[in-house]
Amino acid sequence: xxxxxxxxxxxxxxSPRREELLRLLGLDFQVLPSRVDETFLVNENPGERVLxxxxxxxxxxxxxxxxxxxLGADTIVVIDGEALGKPADPPAAARMLEKLSGRTHEVxxxxxxxxxxxxxxxRREVRAAVxxxxxxxxxxxxxxxxxxxxxxxxxYAVQGLGAFFIKEIHGSYTNVMGLPLCEVVDALKAAGALxxxxxxxxxxxxxx
Amino acid sequence: xxxxxxxxxxxxxxxRIARAAAGAGRRPEDVRLMAVxxxxxxxxxxxxxAAGVDIIGENYVQEAKRKIESMGRPCxxxxxxxxxxNKAKHAARLFDMIHSVDRLEVARxxxxxAAGAGRxxxxxxxxxxxxxxxxxxxxxxxxxNLTREIAPLERLxxxxxxxxxxxxxxxxxxxxxxxxxxxxxxxxxxxxxxxVHMEELSMGxxxxxxxxxxxxxxxxxxxxSLFGERPPR
Numbered sequence: 001x002x003x004x005x006x007x008x009x010x011x012x013x014x015s016p017r018r019e020e021l022l023r024l025l026g027l028d029f030q031v032l033p034s035r036v037d038e039t040f041l042v043n044e045n046p047g048e049r050v051l052x053x054x055x056x057x058x059x060x061x062x063x064x065x066x067x068x069x070x071l072g073a074d075t076i077v078v079i080d081g082e083a084l085g086k087p088a089d090p091p092a093a094a095r096m097l098e099k100l101s102g103r104t105h106e107v108x109x110x111x112x113x114x115x116x117x118x119x120x121x122x123r124r125e126v127r128a129a130v131x132x133x134x135x136x137x138x139x140x141x142x143x144x145x146x147x148x149x150x151x152x153x154x155x156y157a158v159q160g161l162g163a164f165f166i167k168e169i170h171g172s173y174t175n176v177m178g179l180p181l182c183e184v185v186d187a188l189k190a191a192g193a194l195x196x197x198x199x200x201x202x203x204x205x206x207x208x
Numbered sequence: 209x210x211x212x213x214x215x216x217x218x219x220x221x222x223x224r225i226a227r228a229a230a231g232a233g234r235r236p237e238d239v240r241l242m243a244v245x246x247x248x249x250x251x252x253x254x255x256x257x258a259a260g261v262d263i264i265g266e267n268y269v270q271e272a273k274r275k276i277e278s279m280g281r282p283c284x285x286x287x288x289x290x291x292x293x294n295k296a297k298h299a300a301r302l303f304d305m306i307h308s309v310d311r312l313e314v315a316r317x318x319x320x321x322a323a324g325a326g327r328x329x330x331x332x333x334x335x336x337x338x339x340x341x342x343x344x345x346x347x348x349x350x351x352x353n354l355t356r357e358i359a360p361l362e363r364l365x366x367x368x369x370x371x372x373x374x375x376x377x378x379x380x381x382x383x384x385x386x387x388x389x390x391x392x393x394x395x396x397x398x399x400x401x402x403x404v405h406m407e408e409l410s411m412g413x414x415x416x417x418x419x420x421x422x423x424x425x426x427x428x429x430x431x432x433s434l435f436g437e438r439p440p441r
Contacts, residue, residue: 041350052349059348059388063338066384116384119423121391 050110077154128171368408
């Protein structure tokens with residue numbers, strides 16, 4: 001693909017969506033999920049929370065992989081100032097879907113890129129607005145019986161059956177999926193992690 | 209261990225600090241050497257002071273109180289051990305700096321006691337970078353908030369951060385922990401909180417101080433390499 005990394009890249013996330021997204025860039029990377037405490041802190045706003053958790057995830061891995069670029073991310077859904085994390089059970093998933101039904105909510109993703117050997121750390125928060133159409137009771141029951149809502153913030157997957165409910169997205173689609181690719185690439189570029197070698201067919205060919 | 213051996217050790221440690229500092233493009237004089245004097249008797253402490261350590265570090269308030277009363281203050285005395293609220297009164301009076309502030313309530317008590325003693329006490333915020341439950345210190349993520357909360361206390365002056373890295377066979381393995389504290393220090397400094405100074409990084413001990421100096425330590429805390437193994441208490 002012509003994209004080269006200055007040092008190995010590690011995705012510190014257990015989310016298969018994030019892995020899938022990062023693969024789209026054609027980069028070589030390793031996945032090392034890290035468990036972090038996801039309890040809310042008092043008076044913590046959603047932006048601070050996603051940045052904190054994203055950095056925590058990256059930090060745990062970075063301490064033992066100081067030379068690598070380590071990327072961590074965290075996503076939450078926010079409606080009426082309330083942050084929705086991952087639903088614990090079907091009733092919780094049902095309550096979340098009822099809140100989102102027929103309205104617009106915000107999806108916050110925070111990501112952190114660390115390379116401790118270079119004392120490098122950046123964090124960014126990206127938002128997108130998602131509008132749901134009305135969800136009927138049958139649709140809700142059908143959806144919460146599927147496995148889909150349970151490992152996802154706000155109890156839906158934009159790239160899965162959840163697409164059923166989505167009328168409109170303002171902002172980055174990949175952000176709603178869990179990793180804002182455009183901003184992540186920007187951060188990698190700004191950090192000097194990525195270089196763009198010209199495709200082999202272009203240019204003048206071998207010298208001589 | 210006799211005085212000559214202590215002087216020798218200090219000279220060797222200074223040399224290693226200088227080499228690590230030079231390797232990182234820093235000046236050796238920007239790193240202060242603390243002799244950690246827990247359970248060390250007055251005579252050997254006096255030898256260390258004579259040999260030119262910058263700071264004596266103590267773990268226990270009572271022990272420090274006794275020593276300071278008998279030896280006076282030929283150099284700075286810092287508290288590096290855990291501070292309990294009920295020891296804040298003496299601590300506020302005794303120490304030139306307290307490295308181990310990690311809770312608001314202890315800071316408040318220290319502030320109150322410092323006012324009583326007519327002093328402004330320089331403090332560091334102790335951070336638990338590794339997240340190990342056996343370690344004291346505020347978590348990395350709460351350090352900025354704690355700093356904001358302590359900053360308005362007029363009798364305390366926040367000067368920087370302190371941490372203890374986990375123990376490793378390979379001292380280089382501790383280095384990312386020091387880098388992490390420095391990143392945190394820079395972030396707190398960038399928050400520009402009135403009254404908060406972030407010039408000190410107290411990190412690095414006998415086993416890992418060179419890695420700490422390479423990552424920006426301004427105070428290294430040396431016990432074992434300076435005074436030898438401690439006798440069992």
